[in-house]
Amino acid sequence: MPSPTIPEARSETLWFDGDFIPWDQARVHVLSHALHYGTSVFEGIRCYATANGPAISRLEEHVRRFLHSAKIIRMPLPYTLDELGRACSEAVAVNEMGECYIRPIAFRGAGEMGVLPKNCPTHVAIGVWPWGAYLGEEGLKQGIDTMVSTWTKVAPNTIPAQAKIGGAYVMATVAKIEAVEAGCAEAILLDSDGRVAEGTGENIFVVYQGRIITPPLSNSILGGITRRSVMQLAVERGYEVVEQAVSRELLYMADELFFSGTAAEVTPIRTVDRLPVGTGKPGPITLRLQEDFFDIVKGRVDDRHRWLTPVAPAGAAVD
Secondary structure, rough: HHHHHHHOOOOOOOEEEOEEEEEOOOOOOOEHHHHHHHHEEEEEEEEEEEEEEEEEHHHHHHHHHHHHHHHHHHOOOOOOOOHHHHHHHHHHHHHOOOEEEEEEEEOEEEEEEEOOOOOOOEEEEEEEEEOOOOOHHHHHHHOEEEEEEEEEEEOOOOOOOOEEEHHHHHHHHHHHHHHHHHOEEEEEEEEOOOOOOOOOEEEEEEEEEEEEEEHHHOOOOOHHHHHHHHHHHHHHHOOOOEOOOHHHHHHHOOOOEEEOOOOOOOEEEEEOOOOOOOOOOOOHHHHHHHHHHHHHHHHOOOOOOOOOOEEEOOOOOOO
């Protein structure tokens, strides 16, 4: 599924530096430090429509990672975890959204030009928009085609992998373009040592001989929040979950493969480099974990892990 165009993404307002402003007024200066040097951090958060109203999945964990990302690149934020969490919820409520995607972003604005962000104020904005299955509804059901990218994930001692830094996603963008031009939906990135890292915006899981394997954080991957959710659900199902280095050839030998991520949710992988994964169809373990995940976030079963934060109506009092 292509990224949303502006008409599809449009909401009435955005939260910008503490206030709600009309969508068309959310603008930045062309000499903003972030535009030239990539000094921004962001999050992707899903809000799901449940029988009890919209609810945001793992809000606190996302906001905490947002704050950590800013800290890692030494960009102080003028808001607390609670303030940012409330702002995300309010952005959903004010725009009368049900199921939607939430995008907090913090960036260095215009000041003195140069690599050193001198006198560059930090701005924080939160946008919301309806966004369906990131890799397509058909991809969720039938799986997607992937390729191992010719681009390599940056080494751990270069751009920090544990932070969602805007500038770091240039590599992901070119890898994604390469994959799409090759007829695939997504790319799989190797790290600087040739081990499997992740997708351009997703973590990856390998099912092989009954075990569920995923690359460790030391392999230049983002510590995905949905990744942790999937691992928790898999353990509850009685599966053995192992964090270990994954070789490229294991992708070809796997019985099942799937991506996880806030945008991608739990998406099966049916081919890698034109080779079928297992039978070439989503496997039973992948589908079981996908169902378990959606059952919780969509409110079909009890929220036993307290992943969901209900969205209060606009103007409602906050405890």
